[in-house]
Amino acid sequence: METRANYLAIGLFTLLVFAMAFGLIYWLVRFNETGAARMVDLVVPGNAGGLQKGNGVLFNGLRIGSVVSVEWRKDDPAHVYAKLKIDADAPIREDTTVTIASQPLTGLSTVSLVGGSPEKDLILEREAVPVLVARPSQLNETLEAAGKTVQIANATLLRINKLVETNLPSINRTIANAEAFSSSLATNTDDISALMDNIGKASLSIAKLGDTLDSISGNVTDIVKAVEPEKVRSTLANVEKISGDIARNSGEIDGIVGDAKAAVQNFSGLTAGLNTTVSAINGEQLARMLSNVETFSGQLTGTLTKVDGILNAVDQERINRVLTSVEGFASRLDKSGSEIDAIIANAKSATEDVTGFTKTLSENKENFDKIIKDATVISERLIKTSEAVTRLVGRVDGLVEGNGRGLVQEATDAAKSIRRVAESFEARADSISSGLDRFSNRGLKDIEALISQSRDAVSRLENIIGNIDENPAQFLLGGSKVPEYRQRR
Structure with a gap:
């Protein structure tokens, strides 16, 4: 006998199973x-x-x-x-x-x-x-940043490629210039060696000059040390006191100057009258007088030359004696301050006497024509002689200026500077020579190797740029260099 299926029971059982499954899922979720x-x-x-x-x-x-x-x-x-x-x-x-x-x-x-x-x-x-x-x-930020980085890198590579293409002739010229420079150094090795020899000889000469200047500066230093600073200070103090006395008597000096102006005016009138007398002077007499004056001036010039030589050969003891004498003279002037005041007062009255004397000369000018004529020529010669004496005194002032540290100090400092320069150059001459020698030997080879490596680097850079242009994804994301092909089905 055939058994018939109960579809109702089967349907209810199926719905029950679905309901239990739904309940289980809901329970798991909650x-x-x-x-x-x-x-x-x-x-x-x-x-x-x-x-x-x-x-x-x-x-x-x-x-x-x-x-x-x-x-x-x-x-x-x-x-x-x-x-x-x-x-x-x-x-x-x-x-x-x-x-x-x-x-x-x-x-x-x-x-x-x-x-x-x-x-x-x-x-x-x-x-x-x-x-x-x-x-x-963070992953999204990384991807966005990677995208921006790719864009920046692409723009940078394009700029580099454009820069290389634009400046390729300049790069080639630079490499050619480097090769020409290295070949020039190799060709002129003998000239560089000769230059180093000359520098070595010059350093020896400078060293000898430094020794000579050292001895000179030592002698000058001894002279300066021999000058006693106390004497110089006391001399300056006495001079300062004298200048103070003169300043206190400035009123009387103004009166003397006024009287002197009046005397000069009278003397001007006298000289105006003498001009007519000078025009009538005998030429032969004037020539003989000028000859005599020239002889006198020549003798005076020789004397001044001898005095200059004596001053140049003066030693320390003489300088000390001179300073002692100057100090004593200044001290005596200081002690004689009241007497100087009296002398200034007497000078005023003497100026008045000079004014009267000039009037007398104006009245007796005809008797003094010849005397004035001779005095005019002699005064011109004396002016030149005074200028020579002034220069001589200037040399002595330069020797003792600033406590004896004027010209002597400058010469000492100059000698020390020259010696320091010579020692510095002598200390560096060997290193400079060895450096140039190393550069002429190994430097040329290093430059040639650098040029060769630069060429290789440029070639590799061009290959990298070419690979990036062909496959940018491989440069950015990596992967196999061998392309994969899939067979069509």
């Missing part, structure tokens, strides 16, 4: 949900790739909720808005960090909540709906 839940708004700036409804919300790696919805808004296309369902007792605080974490294997994203300060408030305890602002996924 297993982690304990207590009440809160809705939280999430704002994601930029790219929110992988974030979709049902994705989990994790706090320090533990699941506390899920994503309810994900949407975008027409009025704000730069952000993505999502709603989260989170456990009401989750410890989410104001400074909790919110990020979109991507799962590399599945490609899905989760909302990751990390940390928070205990002193901050819990945002889920507020009545208003909390709003969290998330940072984009």
Whole structure:
């Protein structure tokens, strides 16, 4: 007998199985949900790739909720808005960090909540709906940064390629100039050796000159040391006192100057009368007189030359004696201050006498024509002689100027400077010679090797640029250099 199937029983059993399976799945989904839940708004700036409804919300790696919805808004296309369902007792605080974490294997994203300060408030305890602002996924940021880096690298390589193409003639000329320079150094090795020999000889000559100047500076230093500073100071003090006395008697000196002006005016009238007398002077007598004056001036010039030689040959003891004499003379002048005042007073009266004397000369000018004529010529010669004496006194002042440290000090400093320069050059001459020798021997080979390596580097750079142009993806993302081909089915 054939058994007939009970379709009703089978249908009910199938529905029961589906209901139990649905209940089991629902129980598994709701297993982690304990207590009440809160809705939280999430704002994601930029790219929110992988974030979709049902994705989990994790706090320090533990699941506390899920994503309810994900949407975008027409009025704000730069952000993505999502709603989260989170456990009401989750410890989410104001400074909790919110990020979109991507799962590399599945490609899905989760909302990751990390940390928070205990002193901050819990945002889920507020009545208003909390709003969290998330940072984009690090993977998305990396991909975006990689894309920007690729663009920058591409632009840079294009600029480098353009720069190389534009300046290729200049690069070739630079390499050619380097080769010409190295060949020129190799050709002129003998000239460089001769130059170093000349420098060595010059350093020896400078060293000898330094020794000579050292001895001269030593002698000059001995002369300066022989001058006693105390005597110089006392002499200057006495001169200062004398100048003070003269300043105190400046009023009387002004009167003397006024009287002298009047005397000069009278003397001018006298000279006007003498001009007519000079025009009538006998030429032969004038020639003889000039001859006599020239003989006198020649003898005086020789005497001054001898005096100059004596001053140049003076020794330290004589200088000390001269300073002692000057000091004594200044001291006597200081002690004679009252007498100097009397002399100034007498000079005023003497000026008046000179005025009367000039009047007398005006009355007797005819008797003094010849005397005045001879005195005029002699005065001209005496002026020249006084200039020579002034120069001689200037030399002596230069010798003792600044406590005896004028010309002597400058000569000493110059000698020391020249000696230091000579010693410095002599110390460096061997290193300079050895450096040039090494450069002429090994430097040429190093330059040739550098040029060869530069050519190889340029060639490798051109190959790299060519490979990048042919296959940029291989340069940026890596991979096998051998292309793979798949057979069509």
